[in-house]
Amino acid sequence: AQSVSQHNHHVILSEAASLELGCNYSYGGTVNLFWYVQYPGQHLQLLLKYFSGDPLVKGIKGFEAEFIKSKFSFNLRKPSVQWSDTAEYFCAVNAQYSGGGADGLTFGKGTHLIIQP
Amino acid sequence: KAGVTQTPRYLIKTRGQQVTLSCSPISGHRSVSWYQQTPGQGLQFLFEYFSETQRNKGNFPGRFSGRQFSNSRSEMNVSTLELGDSALYLCASSPARGLAGGDEQFFGPGTRLTVL
Numbered sequence: 001a002q003s004v005s006q007h008n009h010h011v012i013l014s015e016a017a018s019l020e021l022g023c024n025y026s027y028g029g030t031v032n033l034f035w036y037v038q039y040p041g042q043h044l045q046l047l048l049k050y051f052s053g054d055p056l057v058k059g060i061k062g063f064e065a066e067f068i069k070s071k072f073s074f075n076l077r078k079p080s081v082q083w084s085d086t087a088e089y090f091c092a093v094n095a096q097y098s099g100g101g102a103d104g105l106t107f108g109k110g111t112h113l114i115i116q117p
Numbered sequence: 118k119a120g121v122t123q124t125p126r127y128l129i130k131t132r133g134q135q136v137t138l139s140c141s142p143i144s145g146h147r148s149v150s151w152y153q154q155t156p157g158q159g160l161q162f163l164f165e166y167f168s169e170t171q172r173n174k175g176n177f178p179g180r181f182s183g184r185q186f187s188n189s190r191s192e193m194n195v196s197t198l199e200l201g202d203s204a205l206y207l208c209a210s211s212p213a214r215g216l217a218g219g220d221e222q223f224f225g226p227g228t229r230l231t232v233l
Contacts, residue, residue: 032219043120044207044224051219090160096219104150104162104173105222 002027004093006108013081014116021076021111023091030096033074034105035065038088047089050074061085086115119143121225123208129231135196138228142189142210148172149191150222151183154205163206166191195230203232 007022025031033050048059055067065076074091091108122141130136142149150173151163162175166185183193189210195202209222 034221036224043226044209046221046223049219049221092160094219102173102219104165104175105152105160106162107152107160109159 002031002093002095002103002106004091004106004108006089006091006111008111009109010112010114012114012116015083016080019076019078019081019085019113021089021091021113023074023076023108024072025074025091025093025106026072027093027095028072030098032094032096032102033065033067034092035059035063035074035076036090036092036107038090040087044090047076081113081115083115083117086113088112121208121210121223123206123225123228125228126226127229127231129233130198131233132198132200134198135194136198136230137192137194138206138208138230140191140193140208140210140225142191142208143212143223146210146212146223147189148211148220149185149189150209150211151191151193152207152209153177154207154227155203160207163193198232200232203230205229 003026005024035047036044037047038044047063048057050057050067058064063078089111092105094105095103124139148167150165152160154160165173169185180196185191205227207227209224211220
């Protein structure tokens with residue numbers, strides 16, 4: 001079974017600081033990779049995803065992530081954070097099988113990001 | 118388009134009872150997945166239904182079951198409730214190929230289940 005590790009459980013940054021949230025997964029085969037975000041009082045929503053192709057993917061609100069297969073990593077980045085980025089961020093992975101099937105999503109434990117004005 | 122809706126939003130049950138939670142996916146979505154969210158274990162995958170068939174199942178006991186109807190609405194059932202089943206249960210729907218296609222999942226607000 002795959003696992004997902006998010007290295008930072010709580011991160012506090014000031015506005016305009018750069019952000020990088022780490023995510024590592026354990027599965028050695030083909031994977032789909034996701035970052036989901038949950039803003040206070042809102043549902044989980046997709047920030048970005050990697051399915052295939054260019055390993056550098058861009059998402060909403062200026063976020064991007066890079067898939068590095070050799071490091072089993074999918075780190076989330078944003079060059080300049082805003083107060084409105086305060087939220088819980090979840091990395092998620094599902095294994096894709098050659099027969100066309102796939103596993104359910106495995107989520108990391110989440111990173112609680114607080115942006116101070 | 119209306120989002121994913123879940124009913125009820127809050128539920129209180131006692132140990133040994135059973136419970137049924139309901140999920141209405143976004144119109145046109147064929148895949149519905151269920152997740153359990155707790156402070157200790159985080160978000161854990163329960164199962165995925167696609168075109169009325171269970172396509173994936175997570176590592177949960179047989180007390181957790183589900184089904185999907187022809188209109189893609191889904192229900193999950195937990196029998197013989199235990200204190201540890203207290204959690205937020207999230208439903209998510211996907212268009213087209215669902216988890217197998219790497220589709221985005223659209224999450225509902227969840228049902229908060231408390232077992233006393």
